[in-house]
Amino acid sequence: MQEAPPVPASLVPTPPNAVGATRFLAFGDSITCGVVSAGTFTLVPVNCDSTRDYGYPERLQSMLSTYNPAQAFSVRKRGSGGETAAEGISRLTSDLAELAGPSVPVNSRPQVLLLLEGINDMTSGVSATRAASSVTQMVQIARLYNLTVLVATMYQTYPSAPKGDNANDKIVAFNTELRRQVGGLQNVRIVDLYESFGTNAYGTYVGLDGEHPTPAGYDRMAQRFHADILAQFPVRGGLQ
Numbered sequence: 001m002q003e004a005p006p007v008p009a010s011l012v013p014t015p016p017n018a019v020g021a022t023r024f025l026a027f028g029d030s031i032t033c034g035v036v037s038a039g040t041f042t043l044v045p046v047n048c049d050s051t052r053d054y055g056y057p058e059r060l061q062s063m064l065s066t067y068n069p070a071q072a073f074s075v076r077k078r079g080s081g082g083e084t085a086a087e088g089i090s091r092l093t094s095d096l097a098e099l100a101g102p103s104v105p106v107n108s109r110p111q112v113l114l115l116l117e118g119i120n121d122m123t124s125g126v127s128a129t130r131a132a133s134s135v136t137q138m139v140q141i142a143r144l145y146n147l148t149v150l151v152a153t154m155y156q157t158y159p160s161a162p163k164g165d166n167a168n169d170k171i172v173a174f175n176t177e178l179r180r181q182v183g184g185l186q187n188v189r190i191v192d193l194y195e196s197f198g199t200n201a202y203g204t205y206v207g208l209d210g211e212h213p214t215p216a217g218y219d220r221m222a223q224r225f226h227a228d229i230l231a232q233f234p235v236r237g238g239l240q
Contacts, residue, residue, distance in 0.1 A: 004054060004058070005054050005059065005215060007059075007062045007066045008059055008219040008220075008223050009223070010063065010067055010226060010227070011223045011227040012226075012227050012230050015067040015068065015230060016234065016235060017235075018070070018235040019064065019068055019071060019229060019230060019233050019235065020233035020235045021111045021112050021229065021232075021233040022071055022073050022074065022111070023073075023074045023108075023109065023110045024057075024060075024073070024074065024076065024111070024112045024113075025075075025076050025078060025095075025099065025110035025112070025113050025114065026060070026076065026077050026078065026079070026114040027088070027092060027113060027114065027115050027116075027117075028079050028080075028083075028088075028115065028116040029080060029082065029083045029084075029116075029117060029119065029120055030079065030080075030081035030082060030083075030212065031055070031056075031116060031119070031213065032048075032055065032056070032057065032078070033077070033080070033081055034054060034056070034057075034058070034079070035055075035081065035212050036207065036213070036218075037206070037207020037209040037212040037213065037214060048077065048079045048080065048081065054218070055077070055079075055213075056218045056221035056222045056225065057075045057076075057077040057114070057222075058077070059218055059219060059221075059222035060075050060114075060221075060222040060225050060226055061073055061074070061075040063226045064226065064229075067226075074110075076099070076110065078091075078095050082120060083117070084118075084121040084126070084131075084134070085117035085120075085121050085131055085134035085135045086134045088138060089134060089137050089141070092138050092141055096145050096147075100145040100147065109145075110147060112147060112149070112150060112229070112233075113139075113142040113147045113148070114150050114191075115135065115138060115139065115142070115149060115151045116151075116154070116193070117134070117135050117138065118131040118135050118174055118178075119154055119166075121134060122167035122171075122174060123166060123167045127170075128170040128171075128173035128174035128177055129173070131174055132177035132178040135151065135178060135181075135182075139151055139182055139188055143185070143188070147187075148187040148188070148189070148232065149187065149188045149189070150190075150191050150228055150232065151178070151182060151188065151189070151190060151191065152190075152191040152192075152193045152224075152225075153174075153175040153178060153190060153192050153193050153194040154171050154193065155171075155193045155194050155201065156194060156197060156198075156199050156201060156206070157171060157210055157211050158202040158210035158211075159210060160210030160211075166209075166211045168210070172194075189231075189232050191224055191225055191228045192224070193220075193221060193224055196221075196223075197217065197220060204216060204217075205220050
């Protein structure tokens with residue numbers, strides 16, 4: 001059985017005593033699943049539903065639970081390896097009907113969608129604008145269920161085997177377009193993974209396949225989501 005990794009350090013020096021949201025849904029492709037880039041240019045096989053895999057959702061939950069032990073947190077992981085954002089639209093619609101529909105008790109529904117999609121669209125030849133538009137449609141679907149959405153920019157990818165360019169030349173345009181499309185939407189926040197990883201992350205946060213994170217990269221993702229959750233959901237005057 002795989003041992004859980006150490007809890008990532010918080011980017012917030014003194015985390016608050018309470019967080020104003022406790023139920024999260026992490027949605028995306030193989031990066032959300034937790035696929036790790038191996039040094040031999042192969043990928044460590046991951047069962048996305050397995051609790052033995054530790055990508056950013058598991059690391060984020062460990063951070064929330066460690067830094068706010070008085071609260072009970074849930075970070076549910078719904079990833080699908082190889083999925084495009086265009087394909088994710090229908091899956092998200094189905095998943096939210098299951099997890100947040102009117103028949104689900106209010107205190108069991110996710111409050112927040114953590115969203116990272118779009119890289120598989122671009123590596124399949126889709127333009128950055130079209131990929132961002134598909135992600136924006138997913139954001140709007142979540143808002144219909146009254147979820148707050150923390151939507152991530154795509155970190156920089158790098159030319160490498162086996163996928164060639166890994167859409168590395170589309171990343172900046174995608175992030176710019178995503179910001180343009182969702183900027184100003186109520187209850188939507190950008191989580192800037194591009195800035196957090198930087199543009200020299202190959203071999204550190206991004207593995208040798210040029211696309212999937214290393215364990216350190218998943219730590220960094222969890223840290224960034226954690227910091228933005230604390231900023232988005234402050235609690236004043238005690239627990240909510």
